Amino acid sequence: MSLSLVPDYVFRDYKSVTPTFLRELGVTMLMTDLDYTLAPKSRRKPDDAVRQWLQELRDAGVTVMVISNNRSSTRAGEFCDALGVPYVRHAGKPSRRGLREGMERAGKKPSECAFLGDKLLTDVLAAKRMGIPALMVEPLEGPVGAWNHVLHLLQRPFKSLSGHDQR
Numbered sequence: 001m002s003l004s005l006v007p008d009y010v011f012r013d014y015k016s017v018t019p020t021f022l023r024e025l026g027v028t029m030l031m032t033d034l035d036y037t038l039a040p041k042s043r044r045k046p047d048d049a050v051r052q053w054l055q056e057l058r059d060a061g062v063t064v065m066v067i068s069n070n071r072s073s074t075r076a077g078e079f080c081d082a083l084g085v086p087y088v089r090h091a092g093k094p095s096r097r098g099l100r101e102g103m104e105r106a107g108k109k110p111s112e113c114a115f116l117g118d119k120l121l122t123d124v125l126a127a128k129r130m131g132i133p134a135l136m137v138e139p140l141e142g143p144v145g146a147w148n149h150v151l152h153l154l155q156r157p158f159k160s161l162s163g164h165d166q167r
């Protein structure tokens, strides 16, 4: 099996992933990364913008679940409980384990799902391995620290190869 690291769609941020776009893609469950995708890592509680986005997806019948690699025992739970969204923590992306667990819990098949995230080697690769559309966003409020700056520079050519760059 050959795997591509090119995201299927690139967006400026999560707000650009609309119910209309997901409907056209045939997606009824959006699995999403947490840190730098829905909020900067340092922000412990969801803001009004992410709450509103989630509500619009729910109103359109889309199931949303957070699949996070964050190593903290409390980060994903604290954020997701406040948002009222189910989550899988310590997901080990790019392993498919966390995505499988999420789909099983929601009773969804891969053909109904997509994955949203900001990192190529965890989020995009996990989606590709699962065979579901990989939606990629810019890190919210920009990369933090030297390593993340380098990482996001390295990701740039892969994003630009996406046939659907909507930034």
Ligand SMILES: [Mg+2]
Pocket (backbone or CB within 6 Å): 033, 034, 035, 036, 037, 117, 118, 119
């Ligand atoms: Mg992230």
